[in-house]
Amino acid sequence: MRALPRLPLASAVLLASALHPAAAQTLVAPATGSGVFDRELRQVADGVYVAVRPDVFRQPVEPNVAFIVNDEDVVVVDSGGGVAAAESALRLLRMVTDLPVRYLVNTHWHGDHVLGNAVFLQAFPGAEVVGHSRTITGMTGENIGLERFQPQLVDMIGSLRKGVETGLDDQGAPLTPERLARWRQMLPDTEAALAEYRRARIEKPTLIVDGAMTLWRGEREIQIRHLGRGNTDGDLVVWLPRERVVLSGDLVVHPLPYGFGSFPAEWLETLDRLAGLDFLHLVPGHGEIQSDATYLRQLQALIRKIRDDVGAAVRSGASLEAARAAIDLGELADVFTAGDERRRALLDAWLIQPLSLSAFREAKGEPIVQGQTG
């Protein structure tokens, strides 16, 4: 997942969906200190921890940051979406160990997984960032879009502030108490996101692995592997065979998957390889730690259905718009949304819209381009 572009994207959906009007209230939200980057630490196995951002739907979204604490050093997986995010993760790391970070693995190029790199490198001068060569490409230039997304965030902050002050949405409809409450959180969160974008510094991986490497730390084996394209063109997973813990990056995101610039056919195969690892714990890129492959298989079913429906539509000459209209998820969507309207809107924005574009391009034999997700 790119850092924050999801925020303008997904929020646009929410801002546009005027729900039940309610009495206007004038509320002043705090401008800073929203706590959006705060994390909690969960232990997965002996010496294996995950710093999670508890509310997975809150934006900007933040990934699971994992710590593999070895006898003499620490391997970190993903760094968070900026300075504040990385610092919150780092504070938790300091609570469990004084050992230095030696390697920081970037599972893929999206900003929420890599924009905290600089914080770790500054705190640990001996640290080295590990990534796929395509992760470096993604972190270069327009894709990561630090400058590009700032105007969108500025606009969004304007809309949110106006809504919070007047109690009316962009269409002039009154905000329900629920929406108003959400906007009151989104305003400082989005301001915090903008501030993070403005101070972010990109540090790319310097140890590049496109196939597989393994770190040995005493008896602990830490495999870093590219299992094929999927969520992006350069996903790495981290697999601890002894602990039987796998860190999947955004190949798996719970409970609502992301599909920005993904590769539907290859993603299905890559998930098969992931399922073949015989894990006890799967730490997804975002969301709850999984203890079996149930969710992974549900995710595959969802990807397959979108791919099949779009593919069939393309074969009968459909446009992208018509192909999207042909997607019929039925009850499959409920597995992810639990019938919740907001979740359904997020599933649409985070997975169905971008993945249907990928499936459309795939069916037509056109390239899937990282960063082109509309």
Next chain:
Amino acid sequence: MLTLVLAGGLALAAPASDAERGPQAKPFEIITLADGVYGFVWKDPLEDLIEGNSLIVVNESDVLVVDTGNFPSTARRMVAEIERLTGEPVRYVVNTHWHDDHHSGNAVFRERWPGVEFIAHEDTRTDIRERSYGGRLEDLAGIEGQIATLERWIADGVDDAGKPMDERRKQRARAIIGANRWALDELRDVEEQPPDLVFRDRLVLQRGTRTIELLWLGRGNTRGDVVVLLPEERIVATGDLLVYPVPFAFYSYYEDWIGTLAALDGLPADVLFLAHGRPQRDRAYLRQVRGLLLTLVDGARAAAAEGLDLEQVRARLTLPEWRARFAGDDEARGRAFDSFFLAPGVERAFRQATGDPSASSPTR
């Protein structure tokens, strides 16, 4: 790799002068290959105690070293040279393959630079742990046995073949005994430090504008040979995939090696930095070795097809033209060709040609 420790083995005809100087004084030179890229190169690769060359790559804020030598004292000499070249710490060491003369100095490097990480092919880590460390006591016993044999020859005044030990041969034997005693003390001091970062095909380290590629091009000298390519500087460290003036062929994968050398030939490099012998600045020697391997593999295959036995194969595959090309009339080189290439290579290439599964083992 006992054989390499005792290069020249029990052949006592070689001059004693090198060994008399003492292995600890074995001369090396530092060759500058490019800005910040240095070779630690032994002057005479065929001296009694074989040592491996090392490549030293000094980056903006750290150093990468390729191979750490056979003896702890050698590694300490290398450490001192590196400290003369730069104040930056060694952060990565690449062990090109599992043979002792390429990794026995690892612990010395870690003692000096605790943050150093040792990189190798995944099979090399396995072979270092199982074969190199696992076979260490056997290797030491073998050296002790050779010392005892030479002492007996001196005492009896005659060797096992009945050839008299004249004063020159006795002097030579004493020199070898001295070198071996020195080596034993050194080898007993080797601390285990296996690679802790392994890979299969390719890793790239980016150091500012410098790119360092670690590549596995296929099996060859061993099953896990890694080459280190500096594409900007156009230098490649070949490990023992290419050794000068005669190739080593211990427990190798001769048929695969031919293709691996072709892949090496295809790399963008002007300098081939060999783990033994002088750097090569063209591809003539690489192609000569490849031609030798082609002849060996073809000969072994033909012999296997004809149903010859090992004795017959040894008698047939003496490769005199190739021996002349590699050794000329240099006796030491001729002996090296026989004992480092021909003897181990013919036997195992033949077993590989007959489909003997044990002939793909790292040590049989």
